[in-house]
Amino acid sequence: MNTEQNKQTVIDFFDQMSNGNVEGFVNLYHEGGAVWTSGDTLISGTQKKAEIVEFAGRIYEAFPDGIKFKIISMTAEDDRVAVEAESEGMHVSGVMYQNFYHFLFIFKNGKVLLLKEYMDTEKVTDILCGGQRPVL
DSSP: OOHHHHHHHHHHHHHHHHTTOHHHHHTTEEEEEEEEEOSSSTTOEEEEHHHHHHHHHHHHHHOTTOOEEEEEEEEEETTEEEEEEEEEEEOTTSOEEEEEEEEEEEEETTEEEEEEEEEOHHHIIIIITTTOOOOO
């Protein structure tokens, strides 16, 4: 795959996430795919594709009206696409959740092999995790 096709896959990925289509964005992962989330939060760490399917559904339980992602900028080279993005959605707690991200997508055979997610982890802890932190 070329960089333009990889960039289009990333655009499709965020469109599917913003539309709440779990199957749509999970299908963009390679069979050996994984997501790694930064920080020391309850959602930090690495999840393989099977775990992503389970975890992804819970995202939309936390955002019954959905969560929207907006790509700010994107750069592609070889098998990598780097993305600056922001999100916004009303959390079930009644608090508006907004975050800023850097995502690094690494591709294999046109599918997402690894997605690395960097964001404001304090917002994740405060809103998504209700202030709870993992026991380290």
